[in-house]
Amino acid sequence: MTSIDTARRQTARKTAIALISSALALFAVASQAPAETGLSPEEKAAQTDSAWPDLKSELFGDKTLIENTATIAIDAPKRATDPAVVPVKLTFDPKMQVRKVTLVIDENPSPVAATFAFADGAKISQLSTRVRVNAYTNVHAVAETADGKLYVTKTFVKAAGGCAAPASKDPETASREMGKMKMRVFKTDDPGVHEAQLMIRHPNNSGLQKDQVTLLYIPAHFITDLELDKGGKPLFTMTGGISISEDPSFRFRYGADDTGPFHAKATDTENMVFEKSFDNVQS
Amino acid sequence: MMRSILTALGLSLLAAGSTTAAADPSPPAPFVEITDGVYVRHGAVSMETPHNRGAIGNIGFIVGDKMVAMVDSGGSVADGEAALAAIRKVTDKPVQYLINTHMHPDHVFGNQVFKAAGATIIGHRRLPQALAARAAFYKQSMAEQIGPALAGAVTITLPDETVTDERRIDLGGRIILLKAWKTAHTDNDLTVFDEKTKTLFAGDLVFIRHCPVIDGSLLGWLAQIPELKAIPAVRAVPGHGPISAAWPQAIAPEEHYFKTLARDIRAAIAKGVPLAKAVPDAAKSERDKWQLFDEYNPRNATAAYAELEWE
Numbered sequence: 001m002t003s004i005d006t007a008r009r010q011t012a013r014k015t016a017i018a019l020i021s022s023a024l025a026l027f028a029v030a031s032q033a034p035a036e037t038g039l040s041p042e043e044k045a046a047q048t049d050s051a052w053p054d055l056k057s058e059l060f061g062d063k064t065l066i067e068n069t070a071t072i073a074i075d076a077p078k079r080a081t082d083p084a085v086v087p088v089k090l091t092f093d094p095k096m097q098v099r100k101v102t103l104v105i106d107e108n109p110s111p112v113a114a115t116f117a118f119a120d121g122a123k124i125s126q127l128s129t130r131v132r133v134n135a136y137t138n139v140h141a142v143a144e145t146a147d148g149k150l151y152v153t154k155t156f157v158k159a160a161g162g163c164a165a166p167a168s169k170d171p172e173t174a175s176r177e178m179g180k181m182k183m184r185v186f187k188t189d190d191p192g193v194h195e196a197q198l199m200i201r202h203p204n205n206s207g208l209q210k211d212q213v214t215l216l217y218i219p220a221h222f223i224t225d226l227e228l229d230k231g232g233k234p235l236f237t238m239t240g241g242i243s244i245s246e247d248p249s250f251r252f253r254y255g256a257d258d259t260g261p262f263h264a265k266a267t268d269t270e271n272m273v274f275e276k277s278f279d280n281v282q283s
Numbered sequence: 284m285m286r287s288i289l290t291a292l293g294l295s296l297l298a299a300g301s302t303t304a305a306a307d308p309s310p311p312a313p314f315v316e317i318t319d320g321v322y323v324r325h326g327a328v329s330m331e332t333p334h335n336r337g338a339i340g341n342i343g344f345i346v347g348d349k350m351v352a353m354v355d356s357g358g359s360v361a362d363g364e365a366a367l368a369a370i371r372k373v374t375d376k377p378v379q380y381l382i383n384t385h386m387h388p389d390h391v392f393g394n395q396v397f398k399a400a401g402a403t404i405i406g407h408r409r410l411p412q413a414l415a416a417r418a419a420f421y422k423q424s425m426a427e428q429i430g431p432a433l434a435g436a437v438t439i440t441l442p443d444e445t446v447t448d449e450r451r452i453d454l455g456g457r458i459i460l461l462k463a464w465k466t467a468h469t470d471n472d473l474t475v476f477d478e479k480t481k482t483l484f485a486g487d488l489v490f491i492r493h494c495p496v497i498d499g500s501l502l503g504w505l506a507q508i509p510e511l512k513a514i515p516a517v518r519a520v521p522g523h524g525p526i527s528a529a530w531p532q533a534i535a536p537e538e539h540y541f542k543t544l545a546r547d548i549r550a551a552i553a554k555g556v557p558l559a560k561a562v563p564d565a566a567k568s569e570r571d572k573w574q575l576f577d578e579y580n581p582r583n584a585t586a587a588y589a590e591l592e593w594e
Contacts, residue, residue, distance in 0.1 A: 075559075081562055081581035081582045081584070082582045085585050085589055087559040089557075128557060130558070130589075161420065161424060169466070169499050169500065170466045170503075172409070172470070173500075182592075186555040187555070195555075199593070201593070247589060247593075249592075
């Protein structure tokens with residue numbers, strides 16, 4: 001484990017606090033909504049004002065988001081089997097030089113699930129992770145290419161309760177195992193394209209559960225920053241929030257040079273740093 | 284069970300009229316004496332609705348010479364009240380203990396009825412934390428299932444005493460053995476064994492004909508099945524399914540399902556099949572053996588994948 005520089009640490013901290021505050025504020029509002037409307041979840045979702053227009057201007061200002069291109073595609077189940085573990089796959093046109101991707105779960109208490117920055121030369125063509133979904137929602141993914149243009153895609157996911165429900169089925173084990181990392185590699189059909197998966201044991205607790213004994217919210221505790229290198233060269237970084245599932249997983253395809261070990265470094269809201277080099281990765 | 288466990292897991296199904304309330308409650312199933320002094324109420328094989336008042340798990344009581352122990356309190360205050368009334372028809376001995384087998388709403392939402400009747404509530408060491416963390420979530424989600432009136436009447440009531448390993452309780456002329464398990468169905472599973480009649484209240488560690496639900500650990504559950512089987516019971520009361528079944532045969536189908544699920548998911552992981560693609564085919568060969576398979580198996584498969592990829 002190593003420490004991170006102070007400035008970065010403070011930034012992470014501030015980001016985390018801002019995320020928690022806004023999440024709690026939104027959750028409080030959501031809790032006050034009338035619970036019984038007699039409508040089906042689909043009807044409720046259709047009636048609810050979409051959060052997207054506000055999110056879009058907050059995150060991207062008045063910049064144009066280009067729709068319906070092959071630059072970015074999103075794949076998620078229409079109905080989640082578990083709202084706390086919803087797989088999302090993003091695919092990028094390798095020719096378009098995507099540099100940054102923002103994953104937004106519109107109706108979640110903290111909608112920005114993660115922002116990924118792809119290193120120049122990493123040639124990331126696919127990225128899958130797992131997220132929590134708290135209500136029937138659109139999931140938007142916005143890609144920024146090297147020329148600064150923004151491309152958007154979206155999909156609708158039916159799931160509910162993924163954030164408010166307790167994160168861990170077994171908090172004692174989760175706490176004991178926290179920080180373990182695992183790396184896997186997979187064969188691809190293209191010799192120039194490599195595929196790997198980074199997994200990190202972490203409760204990634206949402207902070208949205210109230211302890212009925214203490215009447216306090218169980219503190220949020222999640223990974224805010226992640227850096228992944230290969231052979232000393234960066235592949236991607238992630239800035240994450242509470243919508244990334246417990247035990248975060250990132251599976252990705254890349255076209256960069258495949259020599260040298262993977263190196264992962266994750267930092268969480270309590271300034272804990274988890275770092276590991278993977279010299280011999282098994283498939 | 285289904286409704287409450289789905290709710291416990293945060294899943295949401297179409298309301299299908301369940302939120303309209305006002306339906307006349309169906310008469311609860313009677314408590315049946317399955318063996319000397321052991322009474323069990325069959326939980327409806329149904330989603331939780333205002334109509335069934337959440338009475339979907341098997342709950343029961345054991346009558347000793349001096350006192351009564353209730354095992355699980357039902358899925359609503361009304362369900363708990365009906366259970367207490369049933370005890371009073373059998374005996375006027377004090378209901379000294381209410382034992383919760385785990386945190387799910389269909390097993391604990393009647394707790395306050397027994398607390399008010401003077402019972403000491405006992406649960407697994409981890410039950411207070413697990414239930415407290417889920418209390419607000421359960422209250423909100425159960426309002427959508429059993430209706431706001433029934434859910435609103437519930438005060439989430441935590442155990443007074445907890446069990447870390449084992450505890451023997453003498454009800455007068457009969458001893459019951461409480462055992463706390465490692466994480467399996469949930470992280471707070473507790474069984475009750477009546478030594479006199481060799482009857483095991485298995486809670487949701489045993490599902491019969493109902494698709495089992497993993498809200499804890501597949502590996503933990505599998506690892507403890509040999510120890511469960513070794514319990515010298517002649518019959519078990521599963522959390523869901525028939526009110527009594529021969530032991531240890533009763534657990535064989537569940538064990539087969541878990542092994543099949545683990546085998547299929549491990550094969551997918553080894554081949555590099557991602558989670559989203561591994562889930563639809565997992566344990567497909569078990570589909571005809573279980574009720575509610577399509578509702579529960581995909582979620583079990585998702586949980587199993589997330590657990591087994593760390594092996």
